Amino acid sequence: MIIYGTALLAVCHLLGIFLGDLLGALIGVKTNVGGVGIAMILLICARLYMHKRGLMPQTTELGVTFWGAMYIPVVVAMAAQQNVVAALRGGPVAVLAAMGALALCASTIALINRTEKDAGDETVTEPSSDVKTGVKTA
Amino acid sequence: MIEMLEKTVLHNGLVTAFAVVGLIMYVSMLLSRYLTMGRVHGSAIAILIGLGLAYWGGSHTGGQKGLADLSLFSGIGLMGGAMLRDFAIVATAFEVQATEARKAGMIGVVALVLGTVLPFIVGAGVAYAFGYTDAVSMTTIGAGAVTYIVGPVTGAAIGASSEIMALSIATGLVKAILVMVGTPVAAGFLRLKTPRSAMVFGGLAGTVSGVSAGLAATDRKLVPYGTLVATFHTGLGCLMGPSVLYFAVKSLVA
Numbered sequence: 001m002i003i004y005g006t007a008l009l010a011v012c013h014l015l016g017i018f019l020g021d022l023l024g025a026l027i028g029v030k031t032n033v034g035g036v037g038i039a040m041i042l043l044i045c046a047r048l049y050m051h052k053r054g055l056m057p058q059t060t061e062l063g064v065t066f067w068g069a070m071y072i073p074v075v076v077a078m079a080a081q082q083n084v085v086a087a088l089r090g091g092p093v094a095v096l097a098a099m100g101a102l103a104l105c106a107s108t109i110a111l112i113n114r115t116e117k118d119a120g121d122e123t124v125t126e127p128s129s130d131v132k133t134g135v136k137t138a
Numbered sequence: 139m140i141e142m143l144e145k146t147v148l149h150n151g152l153v154t155a156f157a158v159v160g161l162i163m164y165v166s167m168l169l170s171r172y173l174t175m176g177r178v179h180g181s182a183i184a185i186l187i188g189l190g191l192a193y194w195g196g197s198h199t200g201g202q203k204g205l206a207d208l209s210l211f212s213g214i215g216l217m218g219g220a221m222l223r224d225f226a227i228v229a230t231a232f233e234v235q236a237t238e239a240r241k242a243g244m245i246g247v248v249a250l251v252l253g254t255v256l257p258f259i260v261g262a263g264v265a266y267a268f269g270y271t272d273a274v275s276m277t278t279i280g281a282g283a284v285t286y287i288v289g290p291v292t293g294a295a296i297g298a299s300s301e302i303m304a305l306s307i308a309t310g311l312v313k314a315i316l317v318m319v320g321t322p323v324a325a326g327f328l329r330l331k332t333p334r335s336a337m338v339f340g341g342l343a344g345t346v347s348g349v350s351a352g353l354a355a356t357d358r359k360l361v362p363y364g365t366l367v368a369t370f371h372t373g374l375g376c377l378m379g380p381s382v383l384y385f386a387v388k389s390l391v392a
Contacts (some may be wrong), residue, residue, distance in 0.1 A: 034369055035224075035369070036346070037365075037366055037370050039228045040227070040228050040230075040231035040362065040369070043229075043231045043232060044232075048236060064229050065232060067225060067226050068230045068232055070229075071227065072184070072354045074217060074218055075181075075347070076162055076181075077159050077188070077214045078347060079185045079347075080188035080192050081206035081218050082204055082311060082315070083202045083204065083307075084192045084196055084204060086311065088193070092268070093265065093270075093305055094312050095312050097282070097283045098313035098316060101257035101260040102320070104257070105256055105257060105343055105344075106324060106327070109249075109338055110329060112338045113329035113330070113338055113339075114329060
């Protein structure tokens with residue numbers, strides 16, 4: 001039944017958030033530490049475990065994958081309720097700090113990802129277009 | 139007639155949100171196909187429309203929750219709220235290949251630490267340049283440059299003023315929005331192709347909302363890898379902000 005999948009997802013979600021809160025309390029910060037990440041790891045483990053034992057029929061999987069597919073619409077709804085007005089009113093400090101931080105991080109990401117050995121395998125002809133986008137966004 | 143329709147919409151907030159977001163997605167897909175010839179992903183356009191509506195809603199009502207402040211669209215607040223967002227994020231982990239995730243474990247940790255320290259240094263530096271030279275303000279704004287949650291959490295812990303806190307949240311918000319919009323454009327430069335590269339990105343770009351939306355607009359398959367790392371970002375930031383980073387700033391400016 002589809003609800004089994006959704007229930008499994010719900011249990012992993014709750015358990016992960018709970019463990020995240022617990023972890024936060026243990027190290028003395030008033031926030032959830034990696035709760036969603038823990039929930040994701042729990043779900044991955046649950047899937048591997050149940051798959052091996054044949055406990056994961058297609059309909060059960062559908063109960064999870066539906067919510068995975070709802071992800072982008074949920075993000076659109078999330079974007080629609082950000083305090084964009086305040087973000088723009090923050091003035092040059094907020095914008096400069098954010099842009100500076102991102103520029104530095106983007107360069108670091110680009111640097112680290114260029115060390116990945118198998119990254120360029122399938123796209124040998126692309127570097128020229130990469131350079132172009134790089135210039136545009138820099 | 140109109141009143142009855144309004145009542146129906148008001149009493150079915152979440153269902154209304156599904157319909158509204160569905161419509162936004164449809165319009166975005168059309169815009170993507172015919173206006174940009176598929177070059178800008180429909181999801182990115184949808185997120186931009188969402189942000190635009192948030193600006194419209196925010197300036198219309200003077201509230202802090204964008205479109206969700208209009209009672210007709212209150213369901214958007216539930217649909218895009220933390221609960222359903224996290225629920226959907228966790229669900230994307232279902233598609234994660236465990237072997238891929240394990241391969242990138244160490245690089246993910248490195249990216250996380252860099253993703254906390256580098257934005258913090260830039261944020262604190264900009265704050266200093268604009269005359270916020272005390273350790274508390276510099277730390278709070280620097281933490282805001284990590285994510286808009288780390289900023290206020292850190293500020294509250296070390297006793298920053300509400301003006302500084304607002305500035306710190308604004309910094310984080312601008313960053314999240316830039317990541318959402320800029321990721322698909324910069325994907326080539328960032329080499330966002332593999333699960334490992336998505337994890338590096340998730341650790342360094344930080345904000346869960348920005349990373350997840352940005353990756354969603356780039357390549358949906360990469361979302362779980364990026365967010366898996368990014369979710370630890372806020373926790374790490376909240377841990378380091380009021381402690382190690384604050385002490386470091388204090389010893390530097392004092």
